Amino acid sequence: xxxxxxxxxxxxxxxxxxxxxxxxxxxxxxxxxxxxxxxxxxxxxxxxxxxxxxxxxxxxxxxxxxxxxxxxxxxxxxxxxxxxxxxxxxxxxxxxxxxxxxxxxxxxxxxxxxxxxxxxxxxxxxxxxxxxxxxxxxxxxxxxxxxxxxxxxxxxxxxxxxxxxxxxxxxxxxxxxxxxxxxxxxxxxxxxxxxxxxxxxxxxxxxxxxx
Numbered sequence: 001x002x003x004x005x006x007x008x009x010x011x012x013x014x015x016x017x018x019x020x021x022x023x024x025x026x027x028x029x030x031x032x033x034x035x036x037x038x039x040x041x042x043x044x045x046x047x048x049x050x051x052x053x054x055x056x057x058x059x060x061x062x063x064x065x066x067x068x069x070x071x072x073x074x075x076x077x078x079x080x081x082x083x084x085x086x087x088x089x090x091x092x093x094x095x096x097x098x099x100x101x102x103x104x105x106x107x108x109x110x111x112x113x114x115x116x117x118x119x120x121x122x123x124x125x126x127x128x129x130x131x132x133x134x135x136x137x138x139x140x141x142x143x144x145x146x147x148x149x150x151x152x153x154x155x156x157x158x159x160x161x162x163x164x165x166x167x168x169x170x171x172x173x174x175x176x177x178x179x180x181x182x183x184x185x186x187x188x189x190x191x192x193x194x195x196x197x198x199x200x201x202x203x204x205x206x207x208x209x210x211x
Contacts (some may be wrong), residue, residue: 044070
């Protein structure tokens with residue numbers, strides 16, 4: 001290949017990569033315009049910033065209840081502790097929901113406005129058991145704010161839509177682990193996380209659709 005052809009080939013490849021980055025970014029990093037809703041839903045996590053963000057939404061009147069979901073990761077077998085120390089009441093937490101609830105109350109959400117779901121061990125279960133909790137309380141959501149990690153947004157939305165097909169779900173994401181729509185493709189570790197989400201959106205839903 002001659003020098004000029006190499007330059008054209010290189011330029012074409014760069015454009016293809018940029019196009020792929022844009023498509024992946026648009027797919028994974030979902031975000032909607034905020035509107036008032038019936039509830040704020042938090043999928044299980046040890047990231048306090050999710051609860052801080054949800055508390056802000058609650059205090060600004062976006063929803064009357066907050067539902068933090070999660071026991072612990074099925075891969076860990078126990079709650080492995082907060083991602084950031086010293087930013088919620090210092091005590092042992094048995095579940096992700098317990099930790100997120102502590103952060104919520106520390107940031108001004110009254111205890112009666114927090115409905116805990118404490119059984120889920122992965123994202124699909126977060127949606128399943130949140131729906132079960134609401135059904136047991138006789139509550140039907142017309143709309144809800146999904147407060148999740150930015151890189152986790154698409155998979156969360158897909159799962160929660162399966163369990164709440166008639167509700168309007170509004171994604172209000174939070175950047176965690178420094179992984180954002182603008183920078184995920186700049187470092188190998190961030191690329192691994194985001195492309196791992198792409199893979200799970202395919203592999204996990206492949207199993208769901210077959211059952």
